[in-house]
Amino acid sequence: MTPEAMTAEARLRRPGRPHVLIGACGSANILNLPTYLTTIASDCGAELRVVLTASAGAFLPAASLRLLVERVAAADDPPLAHNHVEWARWADLVCVLPATAHTIAAAAHGLADSFLTTTLLAHHHSVTFFPSMNEQMLGNPAVRRNIKTLREDGHQIVLPRPGLSYEAASGTYEERLSVPGPEAVARYVSGALRLRTGAAGKAAKAETAEAGEAPEVKEKGEVPEAVEKGEVSEAAEKGESRAAG
Ligand SMILES: Cc1cc2nc3c(=O)[nH]c(=O)nc-3n(C[C@H](O)[C@H](O)[C@H](O)COP(=O)(O)O)c2cc1C
Numbered sequence: 001m002t003p004e005a006m007t008a009e010a011r012l013r014r015p016g017r018p019h020v021l022i023g024a025c026g027s028a029n030i031l032n033l034p035t036y037l038t039t040i041a042s043d044c045g046a047e048l049r050v051v052l053t054a055s056a057g058a059f060l061p062a063a064s065l066r067l068l069v070e071r072v073a074a075a076d077d078p079p080l081a082h083n084h085v086e087w088a089r090w091a092d093l094v095c096v097l098p099a100t101a102h103t104i105a106a107a108a109h110g111l112a113d114s115f116l117t118t119t120l121l122a123h124h125h126s127v128t129f130f131p132s133m134n135e136q137m138l139g140n141p142a143v144r145r146n147i148k149t150l151r152e153d154g155h156q157i158v159l160p161r162p163g164l165s166y167e168a169a170s171g172t173y174e175e176r177l178s179v180p181g182p183e184a185v186a187r188y189v190s191g192a193l194r195l196r197t198g199a200a201g202k203a204a205k206a207e208t209a210e211a212g213e214a215p216e217v218k219e220k221g222e223v224p225e226a227v228e229k230g231e232v233s234e235a236a237e238k239g240e241s242r243a244a245g
Contacts, residue, residue, distance in 0.1 A: 091123060
């Protein structure tokens with residue numbers, strides 16, 4: 001275990017709120033981020049920071065998020081306003097939510113071309129990615145390769161699941177793949193934080209797996225079987241989901 005990881009373990013055992021860092025990318029789904037943030041903060045008792053990519057900031061202004069969380073790092077902040085190492089060490093858990101194909105590719109290739117990707121590289125634990133994209137993008141061999149690489153590097157991927165959601169491109173609200181809803185994500189975060197303390201046991205594992213009504217807890221397999229077969233609408237089960245791009 002690295003010294004940074006030991007520090008994080010010690011922090012998790014200290015009284016006080018665990019630290020969750022959310023890296024948010026430029027998917028239309030980011031419009032739902034405020035609900036995810038408030039649900040995670042209240043259900044997990046967590047202190048939150050958000051890193052917005054430049055694209056994310058075009059969808060949702062940092063100023064809006066500053067009403068909800070302790071600190072937000074945005075691409076148009078003054079140079080050197082934030083230190084990626086400090087942010088990476090601060091976090092007990094890092095989630096990329098929503099995670100675009102672009103940021104997934106950047107992380108899979110170890111790029112450090114933004115504050116978010118640099119912070120991901122500097123973090124001492126694995127990172128959880130919540131991909132948000134339509135089924136064509138998710139089924140694209142390049143995206144699947146990148147997801148596989150992230151898994152092989154030890155990161156967690158919580159794949160989208162079928163449910164009713166809004167698509168900006170078509171202006172329709174119907175059954176499609178989307179990120180699990182806020183309550184399911186909060187359960188995942190809660191379970192992941194408890195697992196990280198080492199005091200998790202079966203209960204935390206079950207909580208994390210429950211969010212994985214989502215397929216993220218599948219150890220193997222890059223995309224849901226239905227996506228592989230191109231049968232998402234037929235295979236779709238009812239469930240709460242959030243808007244996709
Ligand atoms: C309206 C709109 C919606 C988009 N939705 C998504 C999406 O859901 N998933 C995705 O991977 N990219 C989506 N994109 C493309 C990303 O914004 C683009 O790839 C961007 O470079 C991502 O940068 P980032 O990963 O640094 O945030 C969307 C673009 C637009 C204009």
